[in-house]
Amino acid sequence: MGTPLLSVIVPVYKAEATLDACVQSILAQTLADFELLLIDDESPDNCPALCDAWAQKDPRIRALHPKKTGPGPSGARNAGLDAARGAWITMVDSDDTVAPDLFATLYAAAQTSGAGLVICNSCRKLPDGTLQPHPAEQCFAADTLLTEEQFWDAFNTPWISQFTGTAHRLYAAKLFAGVRYPVGMLHEDYYVLPDLIARCDTVQCLAYTGYYVLQHEGSITATARHEVRLAMTRGDIHRAAYFLSRGWYDRAEGALTDAADFLYRNKAAYDLRKPGHRAEFAAVKAELCRTYDALAAQKGARSLRLRAAALRAGLPVFHAYKALLSARRGG
Template identity: 90%
Template sequence: MPQTKPKISVLVPVYKAEATLDACVKSILAQTFPDFELLLVDDESPDACPALCDAWAQKDPRIRALHPAKTGPGPSGARNAGLDAARGDWITMVDSDDTVAPDLFATLLAGARQSGADLVICNSCRVLPDGTQQPHPVEQTFAADTLLDEEAFWDAFNTPWISQFTGTAHRLYAARLFEGVRYPVGMVHEDYYVLPDLIARCGKVQCLAYTGYYVLQHEGSITATARHEVRLAMTRGDIHRAEYFLSRRWYDRAEGALTDAADFLYRNKAAYDLRKPGHRAEFAAVKAELCRVYGALATQKESKSLGLRAAALRLGLPVFHAYTALLAARR
């Protein structure tokens, strides 16, 4: 007998999560909205997690354990394997060291149905290993339900709300948003990079003044152990976002994203340890991409002033920084 198509597909990449996976899965199975499938995607975890995934799949028919071949560092390959296997009309993602409130799925789906949004985001809350909750500052959370169109989303993106906008969890995606869109393999902060591709397909984004996702804070997270890779991934995300803005002819937004990327590279250059050949080559590749897109902005806008800034950037980050600082001082 064919399986009934679930309303929601829940994707959980699993890697070195022996201590947290059971709590994560139990919180998902405790949902008040039961019409979902849970895909536990083993990211070739070197511990007992593959067996734990299989054991959970035996306990509940809604759970499937996937064991795809690993395609690179980070969870991108696992997320993509989950997307390929997902059957639901909606997609949500949960990290294997986090937990969710019992009414999370019901609340997110109700928000989508009431607003007509293709993406629904709620607030998250940090949790220490001892269980102590550390809510985000009030200004970084959604204090009221807010419906955003595409342009309003990017206007809000530059506010303190950014801590809720970035990431893959505490949100519900219409499955169609991922048609032709997959996470870049081998890149940390892959969620930041792919965000423009998803927002470009959204009619509306609903932000809920509701907290239903709990993020465990610990030293083993990617952001705590891959500082160099995280910095360059965020810069790549800014450049990709600028290209998306260019495709919409939103020149001021594109310039802002590229200036942020250039300033970030300049201010953090010392953190990249360019004595290492791999770091040096990666840094050079990101800077070259930044120069290419900045030049495209100047050409597309037919702006001489932007052309001069693009030329300064090609000469080097210190030159670009000094030139833009001089222009700002003259205003």
Template identity: 85%
Template sequence: MLQEKPKISVIVPVYKAEKTLDACVRSILAQTFASFELLLVDDESPDNCPALCDAWAGKDPRIRALHPAKTGPGPSGARNAGLDAARGDWITMVDSDDTVAPELFATLYAAAGNSGAGLVICNCCRMLPDGALRPLPEAQRFPADTVLTESRFWDAFNTPWISQFTGTAHRLYAARLFEDVRYPEGMVHEDYYVLPDLIARCGTVQCLAYTGYFVLQHEGSITATGRKEVRLAVTRGDIHRAEYFLSRGWYDRAEGALTDAAGFLYRNKAAYDLRKPGHRAEFAAVRGELCRVYAALAARKGSRSLRIRALALRAGMPVFHVYTRLLDARRSR
């Protein structure tokens, strides 16, 4: 029987987390804020995690164990299943190998109520396997409570704060942000891809100087094991961000995002092993999307220089790289 509607839904995708899941769940159950539901989403983990999720669900009525069919690599499918099942007006996500401070939910919820922001983000902190804490460098942490408009958020995105803005954890989302947004399945860095869609809907973003989320540092993360996939996902995210900027009429920002995408694709081309047909096809598809959006930007902005760059990009990444370097050299004279 379902309990009273919770204010916050906590989504925890669970995959190969036998050693860390109990500590994660205990830290969530220790919250000073009581009105939440905890959704443990089994991502078809091949170990004992499915049974652990069921066991926890039997211990506390606020916990539900979900066992959706896996849809591809990465946690996107699990996150989406959690979003589909969530009943709270607010959403937060916790990785199954991380822990949270007892007052985290209370702090985020109070900040959202006071500021009216649709998204509240606090600082995270790295934790070593022995429990020692390693705070992020000072430049990457929010030094004071700050409320950002949509436009100011993207200005701040180009600062060291970017490490706090990307990801899904140490933040509280208004559930309405996900009404027609889901994470792309089968893609790593799915959080980076959907960020523009969420920011477009949230009105304002509040950044808190408070630190209440602890990220366990260990081997075997997606970014360590999916080199080619990670780089293609980052490039797709930059292209998607550029399209969002185009829809807002922010042409300079769109050009910056596309330049990031093209540069990243060129610098990391060795990661794709283009001798393999699958890699070659994926690379060609992403480059085709980059060409399409670059051409759209050139047409919208009416810039001759951008049109030439779009043609250079279509001719090939080396041609585009040489042409842009020549332009940069000419501008610096």
């Protein structure tokens, strides 16, 4: 078998009920030049055997059994990236399915536009098979080509629900040169997004829906609220640092202010009586302060230096100072 055009990475964990449908939808693709990497994430059920069984049925499928390096799918995705041979990469979650023309549509768009990243709309799929589209304002209504800056301008629109995640997109494999998902962090995709976009000249958004997300009880984001909140905040701080490296001070300030406000509003949800939660919260806040200090130093504005000092004094002080400034400006 020669080098495949496309590598499909599927982390597999506790997916006995859904893996067959996922794999079958991938094998039904009209673009057949791909390899399918089933990454067993040390699933405690029969999934490892299922992965091996599928690998015996089709020469395009490889079953990998890396040692787990931490909670969450990051280690499995990284193992897939290390093993991938294709010039293009896409990822599918093991409880989701894809339309037969998904790969062909994404690849054709990449070839036409020259974009290093192509994103299409996703759609919810209920357990009974019914498709439940996202609200129209959250979907791409027309094919749109975005530069790096245009992408971040659009990021704060309702489109964010399509921009975040790892699936329903096609990546040029070169985007992952030197980039891997942070292990042990939820919403790891949100965290690495700036690293990937920084390597893209353009991002192609398609008004096409070809990825079906099965939502069900027991998902990571439904059972780990504390970790999700901190993971999203870490992602905002990382995004701000990326903006700072580009000299986009207003974008950096906006991301950091969002992170600070989120920590302030949700502090009670972290159960700081637990030493682990308390230490993690303190570490995230310290990272936020360091990045805000860096922003103030680079931009050199007195107002930013005062905000950075207020943040170091504490989240309530920062919140009160920001409210005071807003009141002075008349809202």
